[in-house]
Amino acid sequence: MESSSAPRVGATLGLCLLSACVAPSDDAGLAATDSAAEAASHDEPAFEVWAVDQSDTSGLSYGGTVYIYSGSSLMGKTGVGPVPAEVIDLGAQTSALCLEQTGERPVRPHMIFFNAEHTHAVLSFVASGHVAIFDAAARAPVACLRTSAGVDGARQAHAAVPAPDGSYILVANQNGKRLERIATDYAAGTFAWEPAATLDLATCVTPSGDPCQFPQIRPDNAPICPIIDATGAHSFITLRGGGLLVVDAAATPMQIVGEYDAATVHGNGCGGVEAGGSMFINSGGATPANLDQFDVYRFPLTGYGPENPANTPAPEVVFADGSPDRDAHGTALVKGHAVWVLDRNQGVAEVFDVATSAHVNTVDLKGTYSSDPAPDLMDVSPSGHRIFVTLRGPTPLSGDPHASMGSTPGVGVIHVTQGGRSGKLKAIVPITNLDAGGVERADPHGIRVRRL
Structure with missing residues (x-):
């Protein structure tokens, strides 16, 4: 077990409190709902928030850190003093296990990500291609695997998503341009590559x-984010250069059942959420070939098959903005009827109504406490009263700095209002990792809520 309650060198785990939240609602019914939800927030089901700092363990050229916060410590209406975190130093036991096994x-x-029962965490390492699996309660790694070498010997693990x-x-x-599969039995503690399942996207x-x-x-065809529907029947694979593939990921080898070209689906999407009988998927920027993009598509969950022509069934274009300084990224479903999509570049979230696909709000996360939050990924408390979002640092390690550079690395806490259609950044839990020269290296990225 490698968890501890003490921060690593240079880590600051206090809470920066923002001004009290006022629900900016023009709907009396929604305002009343917000008040009732806030009053009930003390009855929030138990949970914790896991946030991943990409920067190396202090003094090493590998590792990283996972911070684990109790959900109750993040739920106060106006903040609740310093927020302690358990810390998993990935340069310690996890690094040793990966070295031993790979x-x-x-x-x-x-x-x-967490498996469906939230007993295990699955952590991908984008630079080295490792996938580490943790016993979530013990805070300890139980297995470490590494992707195969693909194009030009390259390999990465950009995302690893449990079925x-x-x-x-x-x-x-990602850079290996392969979709790969690990067979899992969490109860037995067995995890193994299935080479026969691999789909070579190049x-x-x-x-x-x-x-x-x-x-x-x-x-x-560098795969960015696999997004699996709730039944496991279809996996939507976003691609760096544009286009999208829908895959039967349980088949051996994995089978393509839907194909979309770059004119139909723009590139570099890394956000998707199932809602209202559809899959909402974004496309973004932050690559040298495509710095600026913000699109949201709505795909059906049925109608796929190898007999279909390309671009069938057609997705609905919910939102499209290719103007300068836009970068769609993390996506979440809030209170069952609002889809939020973050923009790292603008420091905002665009909000869409699930029933109608209408764009209903732009939530600005900038303000007195962060002029450049660079919101990246997010997850939602079990009740939907809070959204937790990673805020990037001044020395980003992934994504083009044009979009990924932020000034306040940490975990942002958003108070949800208007029944999910709006919200306000109410607190920032800072994460810091200063190197020997005093340069801030912290760069939070992955984040998930774990139900207890």
Whole structure:
């Protein structure tokens, strides 16, 4: 077990309190609902928040840190004093386990997810291609695996997402341009690669007969984020260069059942959430080839099959903005009927109504306490009263600095209002990792809520 209640060198775990929240609602019914929800927040189901700092363990060229906060400490109406965190130093036991099981140390922890029962955490390391699996209650790693080498010997693990039924983890090997699968049995504690399942996105052929990767169709098939529907029937795979593939991830090998080109779905999406019988998926910027983009699409959950022509069934374009300084990223469903999509560049969240797909609000997260929050990923408390969001640092380790650079690295706490249609940044839990020269290296990225 490598958890401790003491921060690593340079870590600050206090809470920066913001002004009290006032629900900016023009709807008396929603305002009343907000008041009732706030009054009931003390009855919030028990949970904790896990946030991942990508920066190396102090003094090392590998590792990183996971901060774990009790949910109750983040739920106060106006903040609740210093917020202690348990700390998992990934440069310690996790690094040692990965070295033992793969021959290499893990570098740059990036995204984190929990299995359906929330007994285990799955952490991907984007620079080295490792996937570490943790016993969440013990705060201890139980397995470490590494992706295979793909294009030009490259390998990464940008995201590793557990299947709803607990039978596998779907891994986006970004620069290796492969979709890979890990067989999982959490109760037995067994985890193993399934090489026969691998889908090589650089060399495969789609059901229509087109190359998976080809200029003007899907020019750069680095997989970014696998988004699995609640049934496990379909996995939506966003691609760096544009286009999208819908995959039967349980098949061996994995099978493409839906193909979309770059003209239909823009590139670099890294956010998706199932709501209202659809899958909402974004596309973003922050790559040298496409700095600025903010799109939101709505895909059906049925109607896929290898007999379909390309771009079928057609997604609904919910929102599209390719103007300068836009970058869609993390996505969340709030109170069951509002989809939030963050913009790292603008420091805002765009909010969409699930029933109508209408854009209903722009929530500005900038203010006195952060002029440049660079909100990245987010998750929601069990009741939906709070949203927790990672705020990037001044030395970003992933994504183009044009969009990913922020001034207040930490975890932002958003008080949800208007029944999920609005909110206000009410607190920032700072995360810091100063190097020997006094440079702030902290760069929070992955974040998830764990139900207890």
